[in-house]
Amino acid sequence: MPEEKRGTPRFVARDRIPVRYPEYEPILRDLSEAGAFIEDRRPFHPGQTFRLRIPREDGDIDILAMVRRVEPGHGMGVEFLEMTYSSREHLRQLVTHLSRPA
Numbered sequence: 153m154p155e156e157k158r159g160t161p162r163f164v165a166r167d168r169i170p171v172r173y174p175e176y177e178p179i180l181r182d183l184s185e186a187g188a189f190i191e192d193r194r195p196f197h198p199g200q201t202f203r204l205r206i207p208r209e210d211g212d213i214d215i216l217a218m219v220r221r222v223e224p225g226h227g228m229g230v231e232f233l234e235m236t237y238s239s240r241e242h243l244r245q246l247v248t249h250l251s252r253p254a
Contacts, residue, residue, distance in 0.1 A: 217231065
């Protein structure tokens with residue numbers, strides 16, 4: 153077995169430890185009440201579901217989404233599967249706001 157060359161001991165985490173990369177923040181390129189396209193250099197795989205959170209001053213929009221289409225290196229099209237009534241109302245308000253002429 154090769155000799156351990158670490159200067160400090162390594163431990164396996166017993167629980168999941170979330171990590172965020174500040175310079176890595178996917179963004180929404182387009183949005184509807186049914187889904188969105190997310191610019192993301194490392195998109196998930198088609199069919200994968202995940203929780204999506206859109207931060208808003210009036211309350212975050214928390215959505216269960218599924219990847220429907222992937223553009224490798226560019227992003228993914230997602231369908232919104234499930235959200236609370238409150239999140240749906242916040243999403244509807246956001247889409248309405250975005251659809252108004254500037």
